[in-house]
Amino acid sequence: MTPNQDPQISPGRQRDLQLRIASSLGSLKILARQSLPGLGAPVAELLSQIDHLRDEYDGGMMRAFTDRAAALSHRYPVNITGLTARDAGARDVQEGERIYRRLCLGCHEAPAMTRDNPAQDLFTLAQTMPEREFIARMIGGVHGTPEVALGNPLSDAEIAGMVAYLSGLH
Numbered sequence: 815m816t817p818n819q820d821p822q823i824s825p826g827r828q829r830d831l832q833l834r835i836a837s838s839l840g841s842l843k844i845l846a847r848q849s850l851p852g853l854g855a856p857v858a859e860l861l862s863q864i865d866h867l868r869d870e871y872d873g874g875m876m877r878a879f880t881d882r883a884a885a886l887s888h889r890y891p892v893n894i895t896g897l898t899a900r901d902a903g904a905r906d907v908q909e910g911e912r913i914y915r916r917l918c919l920g921c922h923e924a925p926a927m928t929r930d931n932p933a934q935d936l937f938t939l940a941q942t943m944p945e946r947e948f949i950a951r952m953i954g955g956v957h958g959t960p961e962v963a964l965g966n967p968l969s970d971a972e973i974a975g976m977v978a979y980l981s982g983l984h
């Protein structure tokens with residue numbers, strides 16, 4: 815595998831990101847099978863797109879891989895209905911802050927940036943990336959480990975409350 819080598823990113827972090835991408839590709843088909851039937855979308859076609867993605871990644875064809883990944887995420891945008899800051903009521907924002915302080919602050923408040931794969935400051939993340947992308951990360955990355963990313967323990971209202979609290983949009 816010969817992914818693009820960005821000199822800004824340390825070798826350890828690059829290795830870690832490669833593992834995360836490989837692991838996410840491994841669970842994409844399960845996600846596609848679980849989510850698409852309800853939408854009436856063509857599952858077989860998507861599964862073959864995912865095969866292409868995996869082949870391109872394994873073959874180090876990074877340009878083709880990123881183009882296909884971008885096209886797929888455009889065609890199947892993450893559903894953020896009910897999860898945006900605007901969906902959060904005052905109680906949800908309070909609850910979002912409570913959850914953050916109880917469950918997330920310990921790792922995310924003063925991240926050890928010398929680690930290969932640090933837990934980043936969630937306020938900075940929420941305020942510097944598009945809301946849709948932050949929400950996608952809140953859905954998929956809350957545990958910080960790919961193994962359990964399929965079962966996010968937060969309810970929709972809790973995610974919306976945390977998005978509002980962390981982004982300051984409330």
Ligand code: HEC
Nearest residue numbers: 914917918920921931932933934951952955956957958959
């Ligand atoms: C035990 C430490 C720990 C706790 C507790 C923790 N995180 Fe994390 N989190 C991490 C680490 C380490 C990463 C970076 C590694 C990764 O993304 O896999 C991370 C990454 C993330 C990301 C980015 C994922 C991505 O796709 O880039 C989000 C969002 C996140 N955490 C949200 C939360 C929220 C919300 C909570 C509380 C409900 C929480 N985390 C609790 C350690 C933790």
